[in-house]
Amino acid sequence: MLHMSLKFLLRTFGCQMNHADSEKITMLLRQAGASRVVEAADADVVILNTCSVRQKGEDRVFGYLREVRKLSEAQGRRIFTGITGCMTRKTGMAPRHYDAENARKNARTITMLGSPDSIFNHDDPLFARSGDIDFIFRIEETAYLGRILSAITGTDIGADDRYEDYLRLRQSxxxxxxxxxxxxxxxxxxxxxxxxxxxxxxxxxxxxxxxxxxxxxxxxxxxxxxxxxxxxxxxxxxxxxxxxxxxxxxxxxxxxxxxxxxxxxxxxxxxxxxxxxxxxxxxxxxxxxxxxxxxxxxxxxxESLHFALQSGSDAVLHRMNRKHTYADFRAQVRYLRERDPFFGVTTDIIVGFPGETEAEFAQTVRAFEECEFDFAYIARYSERRGTLAQKQYTDDIPADEKARRWDILNSLLKHTIQKRNALMIGRTEHVLIEKMNDTTASGRTRNFKEVFFEVGADVRIGSLVPVKITAVDGWVLRGERR
Ligand code: SF4
Structure with missing residues (x-):
């Protein structure tokens, strides 16, 4: 096998967990001598770290796969594509990359493959959904990535068994x-x-x-x-x-x-x-x-907490198989805000869950009024293949009704955020800088408020600076450096 300096593009969809996983993948590939690029046109391999929370997310992945295929055709060379993250179930490779006769025959259940030889497997249902996928790996089986890439590209990518335990793999x-x-x-x-x-x-x-x-x-x-x-x-x-x-x-x-x-x-x-x-x-x-x-x-x-309410209705929570009631959740929010009125509380909500009546939705509206969230990720329910909800319930709330409920909560949220952000005016807070250009920086307070302020050349990303909060600007805050 040749040793090749592989160029990879890694695109991450979804939550912070996926971003952290992508940092692990990056570290593994960099330690194997590969380099990261930012354009698919420069890549030998494109890896998509996927999210399956919403249908839209999955559609974007398949759309991106098609784009990479067209790019490959236009450039007259094969850009290999791989999938990991929450859309995947089984590590393996498309059969065109190996002799299917020798493939693992019995990898039908959703378990880890357990041995490096098992990468010769194509059981993941995603292979049937897109002919553009060259390989798939479960994130817990990132250790096999070097072997898979070596098999597909015919070069030595530097497989390293030290990384067998995904949780111990360090991040870049x-x-x-x-x-x-x-x-x-x-x-x-x-x-x-x-x-x-x-x-x-x-x-x-x-x-x-x-x-x-x-x-x-x-x-x-x-x-x-x-x-x-x-x-x-x-x-x-x-x-x-x-x-x-x-x-x-x-x-x-x-x-x-x-x-x-x-x-x-x-x-x-x-x-x-x-x-x-x-x-x-x-x-x-x-x-x-x-x-x-x-x-x-x-x-x-x-002084901030993100925890998912999902619905203000106990009946909906029961259908979701959530194990809390709205009263449990509200008691926890009250406890935190009684101890610190500025305590930041953020949550996740789904509107239009199967069977959600107007009265049940009204209980979520009440929850928004009572809990005064500092932010909420509001999702319109979309049926996910393989879930219990897909098997047990009919997705019976029309799309325009889901949109109406989403709009109601979003307007309420905007109002609440502005009210809670206004409480911050006049306070001096330490802000940890996350982004900056020549004149402006932004970062978060301890209670997770995003603040924008002007800076000079003496700070950089990662600096903690005191900032006096001066104004509310839409969903964020403005401030002046102290
Ligand atoms: S707690 Fe519920 S929503 Fe969260 S990961 Fe587990 S099953 Fe999914």
Whole structure:
């Protein structure tokens, strides 16, 4: 085999977890000698890290695959395309890249392939949906990427078995001020609208020692903020304490024992030089008082929380197989805002879930009025292939009715955001710079408000600077540097 300097383009769709996964893929490929490019026209391989939360996201992936094929034809060379992330179920390659006679024959269930030889497999249903896909890998099987690329390109891409455990694979950080650290992956909750438990598998948590070591390394190389990522970060570690875990009751930890996630926060908070700890995503039914108290007990944990309500109606929540009620959620929001009125609360909502009546939707409207969210990701329900909701319910809310409900919530949200942002005027907040040009920078306060302000040449991305908030500007804030 030849050794080749592979050029890859990596496009990421969806949530922060996918962005963190892309940082891991980038690190692996860079360590194998490959270089990252920003245009498909310059790439040997295009990898799409996908999201399956909405149909639109999947449509964009198939559209992009077609674009790459046309580009390949126009350039008279093959640009290979691969898929990973939440649309994928099984690692493998299109049969045109190997002798299908020798392919793995029995990889029918949704499990890891388990051995490098198993990459000769084409069971993932995506292969049948697009002839443009050359390879697929489950994100947990990123370790096989080098082998797959070597097989497809006929050159030695530098497969490295050290990376067998995906959670231990280090990331190539895009943001110098903030480090994404994946603490947990997979999900045991099986919300009826969601495909994640099938694509990412059951919950697995990393060891605290490993997470702490990675956080210390990130801080030593300049990170001021750590973002802990996972599908259910606040149930981190539960499989190690299964016998004592009771998600129905928030009491088991109350003796002397803290939840594993709170223990993790305590350990990270003790790291010198680490200014901010954030985490996402959390579930209301896994929330415990010790985690809710962390921002008030620990100086590093930020005063903001993202956790998904999904609907203000208990009947809809039941059909979604969510394990909380609206009253549970509201009690947690009230607790946080009573302790700190500026506490930032953001959430996810789905409108137009099957059977959602006008009265049920009105309960979500009431939830928006009562909880006064600082931001909400509002999605119109779209049926996802393979989910329980697709099997059990009819997608019976017309598209224009979903749009109407979305508009109502969006208008309410805009009003709430402006009201809550106005409370910030006159306060001086430390802002961690995320973006900047020659004159203007933007970043977040501890309670996750986005602030724009003028800067000189003495700051850079990753700097923490005091800013006096002077005005509300649409969805964001304006300020002056102190
Ligand atoms: S908690 Fe529900 S929505 Fe979140 S990843 Fe798990 S199944 Fe999906």
């Amino acid at each position: 950080r895009d943001d110098p001020g903030s480090a994404n650290i994946i603490v947990q992956t997979g999900c045991d909750n099986f919300c009826t609208f969601c495909i994640v438990p099938y694509t990412r598998g059951r919950e697995i948590s990393r060891s605290m020692d490993e997470i702490e070591a990675e956080a210390r390394e990130a801080v030593a190389s300049g990170a001021k903020q750590i973002m802990l990522l996972g599908q259910n970060v606040n149930s981190y570690g539960k499989e190690t304490r299964k016998k004592r875990w009771n998600p129905e009751s928030l009491t088991w930890w109350a003796s002397e024992q803290k939840t594993p996630f709170r223990e993790l926060l305590d350990r990270l908070d003790a790291i010198d030089g680490l200014e901010r700890i954030r985490y996402t995503s959390s579930n209301p039914h896994d929330m415990t008082p010790d985690i809710l108290d962390a921002p008030f007990d620990l100086s590093g944990v930020c």
